[in-house]
Amino acid sequence: MKRIFIIPTIILFAVLITGCSNNVNQNKNQVIEKQNITQPADKVQVFLFHATNRCITCVTIGKFASATVEEYFQPELRDRKIEFKEINIDLPENKELAEKFKASGSALFINAIYNGEDRISEDITVWSLTKKEFQFKSYLSNKINTLLGK
Numbered sequence: 001m002k003r004i005f006i007i008p009t010i011i012l013f014a015v016l017i018t019g020c021s022n023n024v025n026q027n028k029n030q031v032i033e034k035q036n037i038t039q040p041a042d043k044v045q046v047f048l049f050h051a052t053n054r055c056i057t058c059v060t061i062g063k064f065a066s067a068t069v070e071e072y073f074q075p076e077l078r079d080r081k082i083e084f085k086e087i088n089i090d091l092p093e094n095k096e097l098a099e100k101f102k103a104s105g106s107a108l109f110i111n112a113i114y115n116g117e118d119r120i121s122e123d124i125t126v127w128s129l130t131k132k133e134f135q136f137k138s139y140l141s142n143k144i145n146t147l148l149g150k
């Protein structure tokens with residue numbers, strides 16, 4: 001009878017430990033990213049990778065990200081300091097770029113380029129903001145502004 005309770009308890013414990021350690025690593029990476037920003041990026045790429053068949057959430061992220069860049073960064077777009085693209089990973093011509101960013105599905109990546117060196121990071125926070133357009137735009141514009149040294 002005791003074995004019946006031990007196995008589910010072990011599984012639950014393993015899931016909790018794994019979930020917590022992932023959050024710790026994500027927070028640690030965010031702190032490291034913030035500490036490494038000592039100068040404005042030369043260029044910022046905001047790329048939404050997706051498959052041919054897209055869910056409504058992926059479409060919304062693309063819509064909000066595009067609107068954010070268009071609304072808040074016109075001078076930087078004109079000066080090619082910011083680049084926004086939606087990239088279909090199913091198309092052969094996008095295979096190399098998807099491999100460079102390690103994109104395998106729907107994901108928003110931000111690449112801050114410093115002296116020709118890529119600093120690519122996937123932004124997972126945007127997934128929780130798809131029902132909050134104002135917060136999404138505020139979050140993404142603040143992140144881009146930080147990378148640009150504004």
